[in-house]
Amino acid sequence: QVHLVESGGGLVQPGGSLRLSCAASGSTLNYYIIGWFRQAPGKEREGVSCISKSGGNTNYTDSVKGRFTISRDNAKNTVYLQMNSLKPEDTAVYYCAAAPFIARTMCLMSVRYNYWGQGTQVTVSS
Numbered sequence: 790q791v792h793l794v795e796s797g798g799g800l801v802q803p804g805g806s807l808r809l810s811c812a813a814s815g816s817t818l819n820y821y822i823i824g825w826f827r828q829a830p831g832k833e834r835e836g837v838s839c840i841s842k843s844g845g846n847t848n849y850t851d852s853v854k855g856r857f858t859i860s861r862d863n864a865k866n867t868v869y870l871q872m873n874s875l876k877p878e879d880t881a882v883y884y885c886a887a888a889p890f891i892a893r894t895m896c897l898m899s900v901r902y903n904y905w906g907q908g909t910q911v912t913v914s915s
Contacts, residue, residue, distance in 0.1 A: 840860070
C-alpha cells in the first residue's frame with residue numbers, strides 16, 4: 790500500500806506559477822501510474838493529468854494543455870505538477886492518486902485509482 794502526500798499549493802495571482810509535489814511512502818512509486826485531480830467547490834472531481842510508471846507517457850485534460858506539465862522522479866518517490874499561466878478557474882483542491890494498472894485512455898478517470906492523498910489547495914486570485 791502506498792501513502793501519498795501533496796504539497797506546494799497556495800495563493801497565486803493570475804498568470805503565475807506553482808509546482809505541486811506528490812510524495813509517496815510505504816511503497817516504491819514506480820509500481821504506480823500517478824494521476825493529478827482537482828475539485829472546485831460545488832463541482833465534480835476532474836482529472837487534470839496522469840503519467841505512466843516510467844514517465845514516458847502523459848495525458849492532460851484539454852483545459853490545461855500547454856500550461857501544466859506532469860513529471861516524476863522515481864528515485865525521489867515524487868511526482869510533480871508544474872502549473873504555469875494559472876487562471877482563476879484553476880482554483881481547486883488538487884489531489885494526487887496512484888494505481889498499479891490503468892489503460893492509458895482511462896488514466897484521467899478518478900474511479901480507476903486505488904490510493905489518494907489528502908489534497909492541497911490552489912487559489913488563483915488577484
